[in-house]
Amino acid sequence: MAQLSPLRERLASAEHAYACAIQRRSATGRNQYVIRTGSPLQPFRVTETRPARDENLVLHVA
Incomplete structure (x- = not known):
């Protein structure tokens, strides 16, 4: 697997996902x-849909 660019690495971080969740x-x-996705290109995603049982919840912004 190729190394991610510094910008991609920063945008794909848990910290960035948290900031996006706060803004949303x-x-x-x-x-x-x-949610942790397991994908190296998008390791985290933000959603307003409650995660399924088989998904890895990282945090909940209420």
Whole structure:
């Protein structure tokens, strides 16, 4: 697997996902969840849909 670029690495970080979740929570007023995906290109994603039992919840922004 090729090394991620520094920008991709920063944008794909848990810290960036957390910041996005906070912004989305402020903008929508809805709970946000940060999920670990297992994909090296997008290791985390932010969603307002409650995670399924087989998904790895990293954090919940309420």
